[in-house]
Amino acid sequence: MEQQMTQAEARNNPQTKVMHIAPIFRGVIWATIGFVVLDLLTVAVDPFRGHPLVTEPSEVMGWAGALIGWLMGVGGYEEMILPLFGSPSTWVEPKDWRKYFGLSTNHKVIGIQYLFTASSIFFVAGMIAMAMRYELMQPSMHFFTYTGQYLTAVGIHGSLMMFGVGTVVLISGLGNYFVPLMIGAKETVFSRLSGLGHWLLPAGALTLIASPLLGYWDTGWRGYEPLASQDPGGIVFYYLGVFAMTLSTILASLNLAATIIFHRAKGMTWARLPLFVWGILTVSLLNLIWQPEIEMTFVMGLLDKLIPFHFFDAMGSPLTYLSMFWLFGHPEVYIIVLPAFALWNEIIPVMAQRNLFARDWAIIGLIFVMMLSGLVWAHHIFTNMRNSEMFPFSFFSEMISIPTGFSFMAAIGTLWRARLRLTTPTLLVLMSLFNFTIGGLTGVYLADPPINLQVHDTFFIIAHFHYTIIGGMVFTWMAAMYYWLPKMSGRMFNETWGKWLALWVFIGFNGTFGQMFLLGLDGMNRWVPVYPPYLKPLNYSVSLFAFFLGAGFIATAIHILWAWTKGPKSPENPWHARTLEWLTTSPPPDDNFDGEVEVVRGFYRYDHDEPSAYLVKSPDPME
Amino acid sequence: MGNIVIFGVVWAALTTLAEWVFRANRAHSFYYTISNQGSLALSAFNFLSSWLMPIFIFIALIMIFSVVRFRAPNNEPKPSLVQAMRNRWYIFIWVGASFVLNIMFWLHPTSVDLEAMFTNWRQEKAQHPLIVNVTARQWEWMFNYPQYGITQAVNAAGLDEMDLPVNRPVEFFLRSYDPFHTYDVYAGVIHSFWIPAFGIKEDVIPGETRTEFLIPNHVANFHTNPLVRVQCAEVCGPGHPYMESPVSVVTAPQFARWIAYQKKLQAAAGGA
Numbered sequence: 001m002e003q004q005m006t007q008a009e010a011r012n013n014p015q016t017k018v019m020h021i022a023p024i025f026r027g028v029i030w031a032t033i034g035f036v037v038l039d040l041l042t043v044a045v046d047p048f049r050g051h052p053l054v055t056e057p058s059e060v061m062g063w064a065g066a067l068i069g070w071l072m073g074v075g076g077y078e079e080m081i082l083p084l085f086g087s088p089s090t091w092v093e094p095k096d097w098r099k100y101f102g103l104s105t106n107h108k109v110i111g112i113q114y115l116f117t118a119s120s121i122f123f124v125a126g127m128i129a130m131a132m133r134y135e136l137m138q139p140s141m142h143f144f145t146y147t148g149q150y151l152t153a154v155g156i157h158g159s160l161m162m163f164g165v166g167t168v169v170l171i172s173g174l175g176n177y178f179v180p181l182m183i184g185a186k187e188t189v190f191s192r193l194s195g196l197g198h199w200l201l202p203a204g205a206l207t208l209i210a211s212p213l214l215g216y217w218d219t220g221w222r223g224y225e226p227l228a229s230q231d232p233g234g235i236v237f238y239y240l241g242v243f244a245m246t247l248s249t250i251l252a253s254l255n256l257a258a259t260i261i262f263h264r265a266k267g268m269t270w271a272r273l274p275l276f277v278w279g280i281l282t283v284s285l286l287n288l289i290w291q292p293e294i295e296m297t298f299v300m301g302l303l304d305k306l307i308p309f310h311f312f313d314a315m316g317s318p319l320t321y322l323s324m325f326w327l328f329g330h331p332e333v334y335i336i337v338l339p340a341f342a343l344w345n346e347i348i349p350v351m352a353q354r355n356l357f358a359r360d361w362a363i364i365g366l367i368f369v370m371m372l373s374g375l376v377w378a379h380h381i382f383t384n385m386r387n388s389e390m391f392p393f394s395f396f397s398e399m400i401s402i403p404t405g406f407s408f409m410a411a412i413g414t415l416w417r418a419r420l421r422l423t424t425p426t427l428l429v430l431m432s433l434f435n436f437t438i439g440g441l442t443g444v445y446l447a448d449p450p451i452n453l454q455v456h457d458t459f460f461i462i463a464h465f466h467y468t469i470i471g472g473m474v475f476t477w478m479a480a481m482y483y484w485l486p487k488m489s490g491r492m493f494n495e496t497w498g499k500w501l502a503l504w505v506f507i508g509f510n511g512t513f514g515q516m517f518l519l520g521l522d523g524m525n526r527w528v529p530v531y532p533p534y535l536k537p538l539n540y541s542v543s544l545f546a547f548f549l550g551a552g553f554i555a556t557a558i559h560i561l562w563a564w565t566k567g568p569k570s571p572e573n574p575w576h577a578r579t580l581e582w583l584t585t586s587p588p589p590d591d592n593f594d595g596e597v598e599v600v601r602g603f604y605r606y607d608h609d610e611p612s613a614y615l616v617k618s619p620d621p622m623e
Numbered sequence: 624m625g626n627i628v629i630f631g632v633v634w635a636a637l638t639t640l641a642e643w644v645f646r647a648n649r650a651h652s653f654y655y656t657i658s659n660q661g662s663l664a665l666s667a668f669n670f671l672s673s674w675l676m677p678i679f680i681f682i683a684l685i686m687i688f689s690v691v692r693f694r695a696p697n698n699e700p701k702p703s704l705v706q707a708m709r710n711r712w713y714i715f716i717w718v719g720a721s722f723v724l725n726i727m728f729w730l731h732p733t734s735v736d737l738e739a740m741f742t743n744w745r746q747e748k749a750q751h752p753l754i755v756n757v758t759a760r761q762w763e764w765m766f767n768y769p770q771y772g773i774t775q776a777v778n779a780a781g782l783d784e785m786d787l788p789v790n791r792p793v794e795f796f797l798r799s800y801d802p803f804h805t806y807d808v809y810a811g812v813i814h815s816f817w818i819p820a821f822g823i824k825e826d827v828i829p830g831e832t833r834t835e836f837l838i839p840n841h842v843a844n845f846h847t848n849p850l851v852r853v854q855c856a857e858v859c860g861p862g863h864p865y866m867e868s869p870v871s872v873v874t875a876p877q878f879a880r881w882i883a884y885q886k887k888l889q890a891a892a893g894g895a
Contacts, residue, residue, distance in 0.1 A: 148861035314829035354703035523819035528864035576700030
């Protein structure tokens, strides 16, 4: 405690700066200046015929200037640059709501910033999906004006959902908020880096959303070469936007992994580490391995576009790009879903007040999925493969379902003959298990090359991966939001509304994506705003369910926002959970625990009343 | 014990019902399949479905069962009466079954079918197959029949079309480049050659020539079933949705007449 006080004073200049402008507005202004200066400088040095003010190289340099201006403007200048050159930081973190609109070093503030940003991205990308479904209600172009416009919408939807929501909400969002609390830490290891990292996410998302200004790109979220190299300038903003968003994830993962390794409370041994923390640790390692890999690939794609190098066209090797993309691409889906596996087994024992069944198997499952996920990538390119290579990739793709099953085994073992409280989080976790089962079992078909060669690149695939990602991750995200709402806000949601909304989303989701399996088998291929008319009835029906699903998500968001601000006050530990985050007040104080935490036993036993941990209150400094 | 018995009975009943319904419909799992390669994929799909249905019903039923049978009467935080953290038999059966099933799936259908597929290809290669050169460009499929001297098969309106004789092996040579712009290295992108009714697709990659073998085994065309079409399955630019061509599987005499017609068209166009 004392050490923290001295640190805080050393960092803050006695003559603290009074900001007359909100940090994000200063960020926007500095970003604009950064873009204009570097863009004009580039076109001055490297003019293009006709002398346009924005060229492909200049938009890259201008974007770099804008990103630096933005990061400096939101607080990076005071918090990072001044200390780097030996001056004390003049940054003051406000105590009120303003703290969410500038650089913060508090992991709970950062977590909420990530949750808010990712939810906004989810909304934008979801509205784009609604537009796509509206277009697909008719077999001809009737809403989008040009097929390239539709394909750009597909690409922005996919990239935003994968890099701005899927990899973000459970890791950078809930992970940032709850991992330090769950291990009894008072702060994270790289707090300033983590705080700066959040601001890369809105920058990246806005870059992607702005990409149509520079021309419609049509590769989807995978950026397949050599198509990407013939696309107009919008593809450059795809590379840059994804680069910023993945960098944000790398920084969050680095910080969380380091915090888990170095900042655990006394008695928090590896054997006692909560499931969710194991989930975050495994995905952080996956992020640290694979996100730099895809960034390097995108840098190559970008250089190929600007220079050009011919890395990936007929003069180079298109297949190299495909392999490099999926080397990251398959671990990516496990990055998204591993924390969800962990959360199932975090929430079920609490709601059942029952010992977690086979905890060690559940953790081993997470670790083996992490390790196997790097060995299966080429099942995405069976249509490009030498016959002999099909055997090993098919084999590993089958085998990864074994450790995945361990999470199910533990969850079902815990549910069996329990006294299960059917709350909204319970219901959503059960729905998530149900949906992910469909996503996982349809993956067994895809691991079989003869079947894969037929259904690859059809709506069967779209249905499959939405079942794993929405069905597995988004349902668990909603469950976790309800489960931890009392902790984050001190307030409670409405159980009746929670359950009806869960049912609403469940029906909308299964109606939408369940029918897409049939569409795929009936010959509906991907990336088409125009399709043979015989597919119209089924597409029309899918779209109706999709609108129902979209409305359900919005209603859920409104319910959660209402509960967060206006819900009834919640008791301190409404679920009677044992993990450490419930040892402190709701919402937790700035330094998490008013004292020192000492863990004395594991968190997943409900057959006794002994506490798992003690909070030794620190003496009042005033005395 | 009672729970296990009830669960087992319900699970067995639902599985039987599902298998029975599936059996009545499984010939159409892929809607419409008219090639030997497609039959292979279809039988694998149906085999896996038969085995995956009990697993799906097991998990789905557990979810429903938990809500119905194990639901707490109220939300009081009372500990469950059963607190087991281990059940040797359950873990043994779960882990054992997941290994056995996955290894089985890999051996059959995967390995068995892949061997069958590659053997078919070798045999079809030896049977002097009909050769069709398929060229994918942005955004058009072009079909060339070198054994008959047909440079580019088209209909009367000049649109590309492909006719195949029924029950005769075909070897497709797949290439992606633009024959009208061979100087432009950017012109070639990845396409994917897919005839939904034949049950197979293969990517067409610039700079590579790929082959694919199959035997169409039913007379059909785009008008009898819309799945009998060439469809580009890999996004290849704004024209991707329009990159499709009609296919006709015809009898041998019909094919001979079609070839004669193509020769006449070609001659009328000034030869090639």
